[in-house]
Amino acid sequence: MEKRLTLQKEVYTYALIIGFIPLFITIWLLQLSVNQTLEKRIESEAIDIATQVSKNASVINTFSQILPDRNLLQTIANDLRERKGAHVVFLDMYGKALIDPYPPNYGLQIIGKEKGRALKGETYTTILEGDTGRAIRAFAPIMNTSDRQKGVVVVAFLEPDIKTILSQFYNSIAKAVPIAIILIITLSTMLSRSIKRRIFGMEPIEIATLLLEKESLLHSVTEAIIATDKDYNIKIANEAALSLFPNNTNIIGENLMQLIPEYKFDNIIKNKQPEYNRQLLINGEIFLANTSPMIMNNKHLGIVITLRNRTEVKDLAEELTGVKRIVDALRAKTHDFSNKLHVIYGLLEHGHYREAERYVDRLAQEKSLINSVVNNIQITSVRELLLGKASESEEKKVNLIIDSESFLFELPEVFDENSMIIVLGNLIDNAFEAVEKHPENSSVFVSIKQDEKKIELIVRDNGYPIPKENIEKIFEAGFTTKPNGSGFGLYNVKTQVNLAKGTISLTSDDYETTFIVTIPFPIFKKKAGEKCE
Incomplete structure (x- = not known):
């Protein structure tokens, strides 16, 4: 995999x-x-100096003489050399130097071969490339008072002198460049760190992954999730949230307070505390709302609200706690009792008193038999569950056999009545569904036994066997072979058994399927321990 620079280093490098x-x-x-x-x-300065010198009264006077005063001319040249850095040479009308150049070996470079124009009275500048480098020269004619030319003044700036001036500039640049480099490095470091800090120290790939994970998570949950900005305008909503409103409603960008006017969100922002399980009416259905404020650096950024249908929550709670099992069992028991009353009423209404008497006697015998079995179950909710399942089995025409030796008098704290109802109810319901496909001679056997070390549950049916490839997956969350199954029934059974540090085994062949649950519960050791205290 190609190794990339971190975002901070990349920003730093590009900066x-x-x-x-x-x-x-x-x-x-x-x-x-x-x-x-x-x-x-330099050209301008050279021509200025040459012009000024050519108009100097002393220079004009000395050139008006038959023999110009060379000492005077040399003094003027030396003075300009010291003050201006210029090399000055005076020429007569024959082009001969009247003073020695300074320094002497620069004479040819200063005068050069272009003096002809100067001898004709022209003022001009030239650049000469010589052995010692470039020379910038200015020529100016020297005129007497009668406006007759008497000589020429040559002013030159040589490359060594130019380099001296440039070196001063380069020295200034050399001092400024390190400062500029330090500033660039410092500002680049500050910029890279600032960007890194603003994105919470994350790399682009991490941000992209987080965004994809957030999108997947947002749309995978069944709860409706809505996020707003500080003005309560909706910025994010998952598919579950969109389904709460009419199909043509695009809630992104809409104001949440207008969509749910009865909910006052200002209190949440004011208190800076989340609010849980607030009941809201949306499109005729009641939802439970959990609302949390988004606050950063003490600034309100918006809110996040999750909505769940109260009916779904209620059904799920009943499923997980086992209440639904008991309710269904009692409903079946009530329905069975109602049917039997209708039979008795019908017999009496038509005068079949003897048949009615025999029917009541038979019911009493059946009731006595069932009661004699379940009376050994001293946990009331478990006993009522078995009685309800007995009535349900009659409705479904399933032969429910409760082991006559069943016995249960106490449950451990880690496997209480709710856990027992979840485990036993799910196993019996699954057994009923298995034998529904095998109606002839269908039977379900249930046994509950307790001894000094453990509680053992056995649920056996003679319905269709469980395929071998499903046996390993049957306790996994979400696995189901039922068209409308949730896939959490046997998963909840396994979870409750694991919490109690128990075991569950499953065998299935062409003849029967058997679930055996064992819950460790050394009851007599517990009692002895209590007495010792």
């Missing part, structure tokens, strides 16, 4: 590049500009 490239381009352009400007400035 340095963005900083250094303009810096170096600026230095390069500045150097070109300075060279050109300096050259023009």
Whole structure:
């Protein structure tokens, strides 16, 4: 896998590049500009000096003489050399130097071969490339009072002198560049750290992964989730939230307070505390709302609200706690009792008193038999569950056999009545569904036994066997072979058994399917321990 720079290093690197490239381009352009400007400035200064010298009264007077005063001319040249850095040479009308150049070996470079124009009275500048480098020269004629030319003054700036001026500029640049580099590095570091801090130290790939995970998580949950900005305008809503409103309603961008006007969200923001299980009426259905404020640096950014149908929550709670099992069992028992009353009423209404008497005697015998079995179950909810399942089995025409030796008098704290109802109710319901496909001679056997070490539950049916490939997966969450199954029935059974540190086994063949649940509960050791205390 290709190794990439971290975002902070990448930003830092690009910031340095963005900083250094303009810096170096600026230095390069500045150097070109300075060279050109300096050259023009020197040319201008040279021509000015040459013009001033040619009009100097002392120079004009000495050139008006037959033999000009060379000492005077040398003094003027030396003075200009010290004050202006210019090399000055005076020529007579034959082009011969009247004073020695300073320094002497620069004479040819200063005078050059272009003096002819100067001897004709022209003022001009030239640039000469010589052995010792470039020389910028200015020529000016020396005119007497009668406006007759008597000589020429040559003013030159040599490359060593130009380099001295440029070196001063480069020294200034050399001092400024390190400061600029330090500033670029410092600002690049600050920028990279600031960007890293603003995205909470995460890398782009981590942000992208987090976004995908958030989207997947948001749309995978069954609860409706809505997030708003600080003005309660909806910014995020999952599919479950969109389904709460009419199909043509696009709630993104809508104001949540207008969609749910009865809910006052200001109190949540004011208290800066979440609110749980608030009941709201939305499109004629009651939902439970959990609302949390989004606050960062003590600033209100918005809210997140989750909505769940109260009926679904109620059904799920009943399923998980085992209440539904008992309710269904009691409903079946009530329905069975009602049917039997209708039979007795019908017999009496038509005068079949003897048949009615025999029917009541038979019911009494059946009731006595069932009661004799379940009376050994001293846990009331478990006993009522078995009685209800007995009535349900009659409705479904299933032969429910409760082991006559069943016995249960106490449950451990880690496997209380709710756990028992969940485990026993699910196993019996699954057994009923299995034998429904095998109506002839269908039977379900239930045994509950308790001894000094454990509680053992056995549920056996002679329905269709469980395929071998499903036996390993049957206790997994979400696995189901039923068209409308949730896949959490046997998963809840396994969870309750595991919490009690018990075991559950399953065998299935062509003849029968058997579930055996064992819950460790050393009851007599417990009693002895209590007495010792």
